[in-house]
Amino acid sequence: DTAVSQTPKYLVTQMGNDKSIKCEQNLGHDTMYWYKQDSKKFLKIMFSYNNKELIINETVPNRFSPKSPDKAHLNLHINSLELGDSAVYFCASSGGQVRGEQYFGPGTRLTVT
Amino acid sequence: GEDVEQSLFLSVREGDSSVINCTYTDSSSTYLYWYKQEPGAGLQLLTYIFSNMDMKQDQRLTVLLNKKDKHLSLRIADTQTGDSAIYFCAHGSGNTGKLIFGQGTTLQVKP
DSSP, X not given: OOSEEEEOSEEEEXXXXXXXXXXXEOSOOSEEEXXXXXXXXOEEEEEEEETTEEXXXXXXXXXXXXXXXXXXXXXXXXXSOOGGGOEEEEEEXXXXXXXXXXXXXXXXXXXXX | OOOEEEOSEEEEETTSOEXXXXXXXOTTOSEEEEEEEOTTSOEEEXXXXXXXXXXXXXXXXXXXXXXXXXXXXXXXXXXXGGGOEEEEEEEEETTTTEEEEOOOEEEEEEO
16 A cells, blocks of 8 residues: 555666666655755755646756656656766655645665766 | 755754754745654655744644744654654745755654
8 A cells, every 4th residue: 555656766777877767656646756865865856747747847967857657657767877866766746635745755776886 | 045954963862852943044935844754764744834823733743933033943742762763844835836855854862
């Protein structure tokens, strides 16, 4: 009965590779997000989709491309991975009664070597 | 601006009260939030407060809001070892559901 799930949980890859992280929510929420948490635990929003439509697109390199095939899924594809992309990436969703309440996935720890 | 500032670390003894502080610059937010992140997990909403309130109490948690000073605090009464986590203050920005988070306060509870 996992609410927001992400795969994979860990991802180790070399510089220059292309990788994807998948996210699914079974809460029936309309809005989904991708966040990046750096080594100092600072959490910054990257993207947000509402009903498959991109509504937030922060200053993120073009190498990052989100895709939402339906409102329950939001995937993140990263091209030409760099060392600085190493972080924990969190998916979240919202749409409940409390505005601003976001449900987070367990995170994907990406390590670029 | 959208800055949210928190102290980075707080250490307390089990049974004591913990107070985590936060200051923010954007006074237009309708809601302010406290999220908790346990090791190896995502964030979880702990509590929230409307911007027109001064205080909200929820069991062991008390949130105080000083809108004039743009200061938010979270008090945890009778702190337990299970409260050890990172606590993030956040506020909403705009109408897109975007949240601006502080850098998180690591709470260490010693037995």
